[in-house]
Amino acid sequence: MEFYTKPGDYDPINYVPHQASHGTKELWKTFWLLLGITILDFIIYFVMPATGLRNVIFIFFGLVKAYYIVGAFMHLKHEKINLALIILVPTVFIIGLVMGLLYEGNAISLMK
Amino acid sequence: MANQAEATFEKQPMWSGGRSPFNVSYGKLMMWIFLLSDAFTFSSLLVQYGAQRFSNIETAVTTSWPDPASIFNHFPFMHGVHLPLLFVSVMTFILIVSSVTMVLAVEAGHRNSKKEVQKYMVYTIFGGIAFLSCQAWEWATFIHEGARLDSNFFGITEQGYKHLQSVSFSDHFEWADGDRTWGPVPFAALFFIVTGFHGFHVFSGVVINVVVYIMTVRGVFERRGHYEMIEKAGLYWHFVDLVWVFVFTFFYLI
Structure with a gap:
């Protein structure tokens, strides 16, 4: 396994990758x-x-x-794809919750 | 030189330590995680809105859920004119413009151009203040017309529906007696809670932007060598715009 050869080069607190302008x-x-x-x-x-x-x-x-x-x-x-995925995938579950509760809400209105 | 160092960085195994697996700074990753949790906060409010709306189709004591756009039909200095959806579209436009000036500030930060960052941050702050002023006016009008957190005088009767249907865009319109009765309480309550929560986020965003602007003017980021703080403030600001997209869709359009 390769490891980072120069310890101290990577400082997790202060590491900021260089961002180029995309115009x-x-x-x-x-x-x-x-x-x-x-x-x-x-x-x-x-x-x-x-x-x-x-x-x-x-x-x-x-x-x-x-x-x-x-x-x-x-x-x-x-951004890197794995960063995008950990942010986007959890929000997919919200859609399921919305669908379920709209259905239940409709059922409640029929019983009122 | 810096790019070369980063290129060797990329070759390290991703999860063995000694490198950032997402190739972002600690602060930016934490901002994303915070925004994800904030997204769940707003989702829970919107999910409740949907469930309440679907469970209040029509009951014995209240009329059905009113069409929101025809309730928010006012425009400043145009008293009594029926202009549904117009003012809230202007508010959306203000927020989109302030989003674009924010992202231009971020782009200027990537080029380390202090002057441009300052200019675009000022535009963004003014956009935020303009949006908040619009929202204050809208709340004041809504409350003046009889909406409260614990009651809703926007139950539209059959007569009211006919009245609304008979007026077209930019006609004179005022509620007549018998047009309205008590309606489902969550309509007004959730409007105040959700737009209030969003407005509070806009307010916090303006405060963050002012702080970041002062730091820029004082040359903090110039000495630091990068303008990543603008990017983090920008992420928050765009998130506020993103929430507004959904508030606009579910509270006004549908």
């Missing part, structure tokens, strides 16, 4: 995308009747916005 192009692209989706949300609210399909579209747009905020603004796309 501002991706950031502005993300900005226009978020703005565009928000305007689209606004238009769809008035154009479409309030149906389940409209709610699905709104939730889908919300997830797209979340993807771009976390990926580009919070830089998670450019």
